[in-house]
Amino acid sequence: MSSYPWAAGYIDDGDRPKIVTSRFHLEDGYTLERYQATGGYDGLRRALAKSPAEVHDEVRGATILGRGGAGFPAGTKWGLMPADKYPRYLVVNGDESEPGTYKDRLLMERDPHQLIEGCLIAAYAAGLAQVFLYIRGEMPLAHERVGQALNEAYAAGYVGTNILGTDFSVDIVLHWGAGAYVVGEETALIESLEGKRGEPRLKPPFFPAAIGLYGQPTIVNNVETLSNLPWLLVNGMEAYTAIGTQTSPGTRMVAVSGHVNRPGVYEIVNGTTTFRDLLYGDEFCQGIRNGNELKAFVPGGGSAPWFTPEQLDLPFEGRLVGAAGSMLGSGAIMVMDHTTDIPAAALTLTHFYAAESCGQCTPCREGGTWLERVLSRIVDGNGTPADLDQLLEIGESICPGAFPHASSSALGLEATPFPYKMTTICFVGPSAYAPVHSALTLFRSEFEAKITRRNSIPVTAVHATPETAGAH
Amino acid sequence: MARLNDDNVRLAHEIISRYPRRRSATIPLLHLAQEQDGYLTDDAIRHVAELVGATSAEVLGTATFYEMFKFEPVGTYLINICGTMSCALMGAGELMRHAEQTLGIPVGGTTPDGMFTLEHAECQAACTEAPCLQVNYRHRFRVTPADLDRLVEDLRAGRLGAEIPPHGTLARVRQSIPVESAAGAVTPEQAGAPAWFPAKDPA
Numbered sequence A: 001m002s003s004y005p006w007a008a009g010y011i012d013d014g015d016r017p018k019i020v021t022s023r024f025h026l027e028d029g030y031t032l033e034r035y036q037a038t039g040g041y042d043g044l045r046r047a048l049a050k051s052p053a054e055v056h057d058e059v060r061g062a063t064i065l066g067r068g069g070a071g072f073p074a075g076t077k078w079g080l081m082p083a084d085k086y087p088r089y090l091v092v093n094g095d096e097s098e099p100g101t102y103k104d105r106l107l108m109e110r111d112p113h114q115l116i117e118g119c120l121i122a123a124y125a126a127g128l129a130q131v132f133l134y135i136r137g138e139m140p141l142a143h144e145r146v147g148q149a150l151n152e153a154y155a156a157g158y159v160g161t162n163i164l165g166t167d168f169s170v171d172i173v174l175h176w177g178a179g180a181y182v183v184g185e186e187t188a189l190i191e192s193l194e195g196k197r198g199e200p201r202l203k204p205p206f207f208p209a210a211i212g213l214y215g216q217p218t219i220v221n222n223v224e225t226l227s228n229l230p231w232l233l234v235n236g237m238e239a240y241t242a243i244g245t246q247t248s249p250g251t252r253m254v255a256v257s258g259h260v261n262r263p264g265v266y267e268i269v270n271g272t273t274t275f276r277d278l279l280y281g282d283e284f285c286q287g288i289r290n291g292n293e294l295k296a297f298v299p300g301g302g303s304a305p306w307f308t309p310e311q312l313d314l315p316f317e318g319r320l321v322g323a324a325g326s327m328l329g330s331g332a333i334m335v336m337d338h339t340t341d342i343p344a345a346a347l348t349l350t351h352f353y354a355a356e357s358c359g360q361c362t363p364c365r366e367g368g369t370w371l372e373r374v375l376s377r378i379v380d381g382n383g384t385p386a387d388l389d390q391l392l393e394i395g396e397s398i399c400p401g402a403f404p405h406a407s408s409s410a411l412g413l414e415a416t417p418f419p420y421k422m423t424t425i426c427f428v429g430p431s432a433y434a435p436v437h438s439a440l441t442l443f444r445s446e447f448e449a450k451i452t453r454r455n456s457i458p459v460t461a462v463h464a465t466p467e468t469a470g471a472h
Numbered sequence B: 001m002a003r004l005n006d007d008n009v010r011l012a013h014e015i016i017s018r019y020p021r022r023r024s025a026t027i028p029l030l031h032l033a034q035e036q037d038g039y040l041t042d043d044a045i046r047h048v049a050e051l052v053g054a055t056s057a058e059v060l061g062t063a064t065f066y067e068m069f070k071f072e073p074v075g076t077y078l079i080n081i082c083g084t085m086s087c088a089l090m091g092a093g094e095l096m097r098h099a100e101q102t103l104g105i106p107v108g109g110t111t112p113d114g115m116f117t118l119e120h121a122e123c124q125a126a127c128t129e130a131p132c133l134q135v136n137y138r139h140r141f142r143v144t145p146a147d148l149d150r151l152v153e154d155l156r157a158g159r160l161g162a163e164i165p166p167h168g169t170l171a172r173v174r175q176s177i178p179v180e181s182a183a184g185a186v187t188p189e190q191a192g193a194p195a196w197f198p199a200k201d202p203a
Helices: A032-037 A042-048 A052-064 A074-080 A103-109 A111-128 A140-155 A186-193 A224-226 A229-241 A275-280 A317-322 A342-356 A362-379 A386-398 A430-443 A444-452 B008-016 B024-039 B040-051 B054-065 B085-089 B092-103 B145-156
Strands: A088-094 A126-133 A173-175 A220-222 A253-259 A264-269 A294-298 A330-336 B077-082 B114-119 B133-135 B138-140
Touching: A032 A111, A032 A140, A032 B133, A042 A111, A042 A229, A052 A074, A052 A229, A074 A111, A074 A220, A088 A111, A088 A186, A088 B054, A103 A111, A103 A224, A111 A126, A111 A140, A111 A173, A111 A220, A111 A224, A111 A229, A126 A186, A140 A173, A173 B024, A186 A220, A220 A224, A220 B085, A253 A275, A253 B085, A275 A294, A275 A330, A294 A342, A294 A430, A294 B024, A317 A386, A317 A430, A317 A444, A330 B085, A342 A362, A342 A444, A342 B085, A362 A386, A362 A430, A362 A444, A386 A430, A386 A444, A430 A444, A430 B077, B008 B024, B024 B040, B024 B054, B024 B092, B040 B054, B077 B092, B085 B092, B092 B114, B092 B145, B133 B145
Parallel strands: A088 A126, A088 A220, A126 A173, A253 A330, B077 B114
Antiparallel strands: A253 A264, A294 A330, B077 B133, B133 B138
């Protein structure tokens, strides 16, 4: 048995080290009783036996890269707060909504105490006076599990005043969102937590570590990032960095979805596992469905430029993937087989980002919508030859200059590395363009075919399920 | 058209007390209002504004930003079918067309008996279990058209009442911070490092 009915999607075949999913195989892993019986809150005890600076050094030394998307090391982030400005806050980003991504939802539903313990360790080490745990609104089960866990943890003396008999006191407040993708951006998250519309702030000056919640120094950390801390404190920096690579130590949770035989969420060794391992490996996705050919895949969530089979042997490592023209983002791979209608697939993502634009920046608000409309008419068979340049021109207004893309020996293309330039405050605008640019760069002939044939060949949905595929 | 009832006002004050600034409680309080009435009434928005110390225009401005808040009644069961990439790749389009037929309403519509509202939703963080949907934000995974018909039947027959509360109810377990163990909200005015956190040596 490698999957569990209480953790749909999670698969743990093989003999890989587990840092954050060690309790997913336990049906009652979310209860305080089970958490304590399996070493829970030992990391907090170890942390409290050290000075905050020692704990901070340990986290810095472990180089825990942020798991939310940007990949910035947590220990370094904590060190960016001004030394003399208090109070400082911790805002936990549990607003997971990047297309293709889910791991934070499972971590909150399956092991809420691990997250709470991670919050406590972070608050202790970085001198954070209050914690706000912001959970995406559309995740009521996560709310219930984290809420229950917090109630248990307060009653047991792990959270609140004089934690475990020390002078460490901190409240963790469960906060809930109400449905807005952009709020996953850290400054938008802070705006939302202040009771406002979730519109991202300009950086600089509003780097949260300097000017965050209520204008105070604020650390915004992802759920998975914080969930690493209890294990790190129990097992130590050396054990942590012994897993993975020097630049990307530890593990990562990765969700692989789409046209694979065994889609799932896997905790993988960071930095060394390749995309080929993930898509074809026995302990992972076991190949493309129906023995089909792989056409393309999105390596790091809906915002990431696409890869083709030529990039399969790249390891899941941030710098290498960045140099190859994409990003790891939030640990989400979406796989398209050869039956996929590429322009229609790109449209689902562009529609997403256009719909989720907060509307602050004109290039995103207007550009995203235009991208969607032009792409939509191409997909519907009403495109004109001028539409393809039009798409690139709109993209240029959101991201001036070369946009990252993968290399293609078939097309004679060299990779353009990450990152891009942008005319918007946050990444939502560029994200609307990323699927369009990738699809158009790597599969231009499919767009041209839709335009020249004017829908003389019926355009189906993106693609049918295997059961219904034969019906068309 | 209702303001928050007495129980919810008590709960609202408890929630507000957790935050350094009252206005931070806006979204949680709007959820309370939606839980009470199934959607946000004008009176509830005004009441939330009074409670958090903002104008009703400010609260309305916040509320309209977020997709979960509804400003007119929706069905007892809000069915959100995910249409983002992974679900689209696995047949979400067909599922949506089937749902429209089964329910007899177009996407965005509500059945005449007020039982169901059907919406197109964006990524629901269950991409490996595609196509997926949520009923009042409770997930259903790898949904076939036949699964959807059964789900609608079960909901009509009241067989899922224990699992899926009416629209508006977010979480049935609430956080409750006992007064004696609360560390308390820390306002920005409370300057100075926390007790456990020694100031760094100038060296």
